[in-house]
Amino acid sequence: MPESSESAGLAQRLDELFRRGRPGGERWTNDEVAAAIKRLNPDIKVSGTYLSALRTGKRTRPSPELQLALAKFFGVSPAYFFDPGSADKISQQLAALDELHQSGVRSLAARAVGLSPDNLDALKTVVDQMRKMQGLPPVVE
Template identity: 50%
Template structure:
């Protein structure tokens, strides 16, 4: 068994991260990829590992949580994220912020704001996020926004 085929420990967040990819990275705004679509695309990729729809479902629901590195790399490639999303908590946080933006971009008004924010520093983007959160509080819009998985909704500055 090569290193690529050995089971990988990725922590308890694998199912949540994989579910996040399914709910965010969609083939169209009104539907998610099916487990079968993902499995077939990965299996068809040259050099890609063989994977079944059932196994993808098991990983997504947490019934299985010890995939090979090759499976995680293939899943990351399918959804267009770096494999580090599954292994590196710091990098996963950066990717989560990008995924939140993808989810928010489905709304035309949010797209307009995001396009205008393009090119701003991370510090300025964090300041904008704080302002948006404050406006949400003032308007009585509570709870998480679609795609927000952070425990603390306020952005962190570094």
């Protein structure tokens, strides 16, 4: 029986979340995610094997409760799994976060947390000057 585009989309979207991994780049395993979901939601029956089947499209109809738990675990809207428009927007946001992480921007932002408004303004000025020296366009806020 051919796989519907909806179930193929679910498999692709879920697999994308797993491939993006956790902060720091290490990828989640099916068993780790299943265990975490069961810890947070003891009533949900899920295994690493079942998540693998969902990711490959061999299984196509997770319960709404499991979809909600997966969305919560990965920090995305539940619409990510069934609304192509929402999925595209969320995928773009996740890609932007990956770029920030890879470029070291997250590390810089973490260092700025807690600084006074005056110090943040000074930091912006320094970064703006560095961008100018490298020939990068100014940031528009």
